[in-house]
Amino acid sequence: MPKNYNMKEIILELLDGRELSKKELLETIRKKSERSTSDKTLNESLMILLKEKKIYITNYDFSIYDDVKRIQSIKPEGIVFGLMKTDFVEIETLIKLLESSDVNEVRNASSKLKKNFRNKIDDLKSRNSFEFHEDLDSLFNKTIFHIYSQSEEQKRILINKFSWSLSNEEGSVNLFEDILNYMEAQD
Numbered sequence: 001m002p003k004n005y006n007m008k009e010i011i012l013e014l015l016d017g018r019e020l021s022k023k024e025l026l027e028t029i030r031k032k033s034e035r036s037t038s039d040k041t042l043n044e045s046l047m048i049l050l051k052e053k054k055i056y057i058t059n060y061d062f063s064i065y066d067d068v069k070r071i072q073s074i075k076p077e078g079i080v081f082g083l084m085k086t087d088f089v090e091i092e093t094l095i096k097l098l099e100s101s102d103v104n105e106v107r108n109a110s111s112k113l114k115k116n117f118r119n120k121i122d123d124l125k126s127r128n129s130f131e132f133h134e135d136l137d138s139l140f141n142k143t144i145f146h147i148y149s150q151s152e153e154q155k156r157i158l159i160n161k162f163s164w165s166l167s168n169e170e171g172s173v174n175l176f177e178d179i180l181n182y183m184e185a186q187d
Contacts (some may be wrong), residue, residue: 007037007045012054015083021061022046025079046081053073056115058082084119085112092163098144114140120176127173143183 007029013027022042041052049055059080064141065071095173104162117140147158165176 003044004056007041008049008054011042011049011081012083015055015081019058019080019082021064021078021080022062023064025081026077053084053119055081056084058111058153082112084115086116086166086168087166088163088169091116091166092159095144095147095159095163113144113166119164120173122175124177124180139180139183142186143179146183146186 004170010032011025013039014025020028025046026037026039026042028117029042046055054098057079061078061080062071064078084096091113092111094109097105098113102107103118114137118136121136143162147162150158161175162179165172165179
């Protein structure tokens with residue numbers, strides 16, 4: 001049995017509901033595991049999860065530099081990972097957080113939504129079913145603006161549809177493509 005047999009599952013479990021740096025992940029895994037876990041084993045599992053789009057890079061923890069004033073290198077230990085939210089309810093919650101009065105909460109929700117948006121774009125590109133004529137950030141911003149410029153009832157319907165389109169539910173990619181076609185036609 002390979003050494004990293006269940007490493008991916010352990011990482012996903014640790015990231016459930018929180019974000020951790022590579023350093024924190026390795027320390028926690030080593031504490032919980034009866035076996036020594038190598039940096040290479042963790043790296044391999046993290047790269048697989050990134051490639052599978054189950055996790056993503058959320059931030060960078062500068063505290064690993066211990067008050068060094070002039071940072072001249074990037075330490076991978078500071079990379080912070082989080083779970084990719086692809087459930088309809090989680091996506092809907094992120095969209096609703098865009099109305100929060102907390103600027104950091106809005107920024108965090110927007111970042112996660114844009115990541116899901118880009119992943120769906122990648123799905124469409126792999127199907128060769130959609131051509132993009134706009135900058136992706138502009139298209140995302142235009143879509144969110146359109147949703148929030150509607151009446152309350154229409155806004156609720158559009159939030160549900162957009163949430164479904166960004167989720168991993170069946171038919172979500174087709175709905176996402178329909179939404180993008182509609183948004184591009186608005187010009």
